[in-house]
Each structure stands twice: as C-alpha cells, then as structure tokens.
Amino acid sequence: MDLRQRPRRLRRDDFRDLVSETSLSPNDLIAPVFVDATTDERAPIPSMPGHERVPVREAVNRVEEVLETGVETIILFGIPESKDENGSRAWAENGVVQRATRDITRETDAAVITDVCMCEYTDHGHCGILEDDARESPTLTVDNDATLDRLARIAVSHAESGADMVAPSSMTDGMVSAIRDALDEHAYEDVPIMSYAVKYESAFYGPFRDAADGAPAFGDRRHYQMDPANTREALHEAAIDAEQGADVLMVKPALAYLDVISAVREEFDHPVAAYNVSGEYAMLHAAAEKGWLDLDDVAHESLLSIKRAGADLIFTYFAEAIASTLSE
Numbered sequence: 001m002d003l004r005q006r007p008r009r010l011r012r013d014d015f016r017d018l019v020s021e022t023s024l025s026p027n028d029l030i031a032p033v034f035v036d037a038t039t040d041e042r043a044p045i046p047s048m049p050g051h052e053r054v055p056v057r058e059a060v061n062r063v064e065e066v067l068e069t070g071v072e073t074i075i076l077f078g079i080p081e082s083k084d085e086n087g088s089r090a091w092a093e094n095g096v097v098q099r100a101t102r103d104i105t106r107e108t109d110a111a112v113i114t115d116v117c118m119c120e121y122t123d124h125g126h127c128g129i130l131e132d133d134a135r136e137s138p139t140l141t142v143d144n145d146a147t148l149d150r151l152a153r154i155a156v157s158h159a160e161s162g163a164d165m166v167a168p169s170s171m172t173d174g175m176v177s178a179i180r181d182a183l184d185e186h187a188y189e190d191v192p193i194m195s196y197a198v199k200y201e202s203a204f205y206g207p208f209r210d211a212a213d214g215a216p217a218f219g220d221r222r223h224y225q226m227d228p229a230n231t232r233e234a235l236h237e238a239a240i241d242a243e244q245g246a247d248v249l250m251v252k253p254a255l256a257y258l259d260v261i262s263a264v265r266e267e268f269d270h271p272v273a274a275y276n277v278s279g280e281y282a283m284l285h286a287a288a289e290k291g292w293l294d295l296d297d298v299a300h301e302s303l304l305s306i307k308r309a310g311a312d313l314i315f316t317y318f319a320e321a322i323a324s325t326l327s328e
Contacts, residue, residue, distance in 0.1 A: 021308075024300070026072070026323035028303075028313060028314055030316070031066045031074050031075070031320055032317060033063060033074045035059050037079060040055050059103055067108060072111055074111070077097075078095065078097035080096050092157070097115075105164075111164045112162065113165045113167050117154075151178060159188040165193070166179065166194070173240075176241045176244035180193060194246070194248035197250055200252065202225075235267055249264060249271075250273040253275060253276070253277040254311070262309045265310025266310070271312045273315065274306050274311035274315070284298050299322055303316060
C-alpha cells in the first residue's frame with residue numbers, strides 16, 4: 001500500500017473542502033471605516049483603492065454597506081475638524097468618532113470597535129502628549145504617564161457613545177490598566193478592551209497615515225512602537241497587557257509577522273487578532289493593477305495564511321470583497 005496516494009485522493013474536488021484544515025468566514029473579518037468631520041462628501045483614498053473617507057452623516061450608510069457583505073463588525077477611525085497639541089478632540093462629546101458611534105449603534109446592528117489613540121487628533125501626529133523638549137530633541141519622546149490619562153478619557157467617551165469594544169493602539173506602557181480602571185469606574189465593566197499589544201514600527205503603515213491624516217509631523221515612532229527584529233519582546237508586551245486586563249491581543253502588521261501571530265497564539269489563551277494593514281492591502285492592489293496577480297485569489301490566500309497562523313479575528317481592508325465571495 002502506497003501511503004503517498006492518500007493526500008492525492010483527498011485533494012479531489014469531492015473531498016477537498018471536507019478535509020480543509022483552515023477556513024474563512026465573514027465572522028472572522030473586521031472592516032475599518034474612516035469618518036471625516038472635515039468633509040461633506042465621500043472622498044476616495046488614492047493609496048487604498050476601493051476605500052474612502054465618509055462624512056459623519058454618511059457613517060450609517062457606510063456601515064450598512066459593510067453589513068450587506070456579511071461582515072458584522074467594524075473598527076471606527078476618525079478625522080477631526082481640528083487638531084491641537086493635546087489632541088483634545090479625541091475625547092470631546094461631540095467628536096467625530098463619538099457622533100458616528102452614536103449614529104451607528106442607534107441605526108444598525110453592527111458591532112462597533114473604536115480606535116483609542118491620539119495621532120489623528122494631535123497637530124504633531126504622535127500617539128500621545130509630548131515631553132516639553134520633544135520638538136527640539138534629536139530623540140523624540142512622548143510623555144508616557146501624561147498620555148495615560150488622555151487615553152482613559154478617550155476610551156470612556158467612546159463607551160459613553162455606545163462603543164461595543166475599545167482598542168487602544170498607541171503602545172503606551174500601562175494603557176490597558178489605565179483604560180480598564182477608568183471604564184470600571186464609570187460603570188462600563190462590560191466593555192472589553194482589544195489591545196494593540198504587539199504593534200511594530202513598520203513601513204507598511206503608509207497608506208493608513210494618508211487615510212487617517214495621522215502621519216508624524218516630525219520625528220518617528222521608533223521609541224514607542226516595536227523593533228521589527230524582535231519576537232521575544234512581542235511575547236513580553238502581550239503578557240503585560242494580558243495581566244493588565246486586555247480581553248483580546250492584537251498583532252500588527254499581519255503578513256510580515258505571521259511567526260509572531262503564531263507565537264502569541266501558542267503562548268496565550270486570549271482571542272488573538274491580527275491587522276492586515278494598509279500597505280499589505282495596497283501592494284496586492286498595485287500588483288493586480290499591473291496584471292501580475294489575481295487580486296481576489298491572493299487576497300483570500302493572504303487572509304487564509306493569517307488565520308492559519310493563529311488569528312481568531314482579522315482586521316482587513318479586504319473584508320467586504322472577500323466576505324462577499326464567502327457568502328455566495
């Protein structure tokens with residue numbers, strides 16, 4: 001008996017899906033939505049084909065478009081009408097995310113995750129409050145402890161607006177503990193925290209920074225985002241956030257860090273999320289536009305690899321397109 005024939009027999013169309021080890025469903029996918037308080041019309045994002053910023057009054061319609069594909073969860077990013085050094089519009093009651101969240105949760109059945117960060121709201125584009133000499137210093141530094149209070153205020157304001165989950169993304173030390181304490185203090189014990197526990201200082205973020213208008217005005221984020229060379233540090237960061245009360249642990253980016261996703265999955269019992277980021281999306285689109293790749297096939301294969309690596313949830317700009325094919 002030649003055992004080598006068994007895999008070939010099971011690759012037949014009759015059995016291929018039956019014995020498939022990994023599968024995707026719309027429930028695995030989370031769609032990013034950009035809401036822009038500075039515009040009255042939808043504005044395409046050139047570096048992210050198929051995506052656009054929508055005005056607040058269009059937020060509900062945009063989310064309904066997502067729901068029609070079978071995706072039930074969105075993550076909301078906001079572009080505020082004004083910015084300042086402290087990012088104060090990030091926690092304003094009438095801020096862009098707060099207004100959109102109230103509308104979406106009132107008018108749709110979508111589960112709403114909100115991004116808790118400050119880079120879209122600060123005039124310097126960094127993810128927190130700067131130290132006094134940061135602009136003149138050759139080594140840019142964010143005041144970690146001062147930033148914690150702001151992140152907590154943002155998370156509470158999102159919960160007050162109806163967010164189903166908050167997702168702090170600044171890689172600020174102690175952010176999960178500060179947010180958990182603040183949510184509990186304001187009687188939002190049931191609002192879970194999805195921590196960007198493992199967020200690398202990556203070159204794949206470029207299109208997102210255009211989309212969310214959140215690129216640093218000077219300096220970089222090397223001192224508070226992770227070195228792409230490190231894996232052990234990733235497990236250390238995830239362990240800290242888990243201990244502080246994170247309900248879900250995220251790895252970002254995804255495709256260039258499949259080994260890290262697998263390591264986090266192996267180490268922790270928490271649900272693991274992965275963010276298939278804007279640059280990973282854009283590069284596949286660019287190759288498809290050249291005729292070098294079939295976009296739907298490589299998108300599906302890429303997302304399947306992220307799921308196979310151990311991600312339970314995948315944030316992706318392909319969510320709607322892929323979910324539509326999975327729902328057929």
